[in-house]
Amino acid sequence: MSDGANRLGSIELDQATLPSATAEIEHERRVAIFDLVEKNHFAPVGGGGGPYALKLSLQDSRLVFDITGPGFGKLHALSLTPFKAVVRDYIAICDSYYEALRGSSPSQIEAVDMGRRGLHNEGAELLRERLDGKIELDLETSRRLFTLITALHRRG
Incomplete structure (x- = not known):
């Protein structure tokens, strides 16, 4: 686990703004959150130290990061439009991968x-680029966050 100064301590999803999900998709979301909180490097610009709490919501095709920490609070809205193709392709190839495991x-x-x-690396790098100057993430944290973003896009 990372030190408390530059890490996420908790993640909450605003269920009211997310697409409805099956039990399987809800499970994917919980696993993605667990993995992300378990090990991460997350340093919002201007933050004085964490651990930080992150609440994610979807508003007008944007992923809204509501970040709070000791003496710190900040909102960042990230347009999801640049992610549409890579998320769509990543979901499709994951489905192909699980199908291949059954008999290829x-x-x-x-x-x-x-x-x-x-594709996972491409999505993670795009996320780091889009958050540059707002939130510092290492590659592994970006990969885990991209996994969560993908899980938020899946519909039941």
């Missing part, structure tokens, strides 16, 4: 997995 050869599974990892 090891080389086919490996090929799909390489594509899945590449």
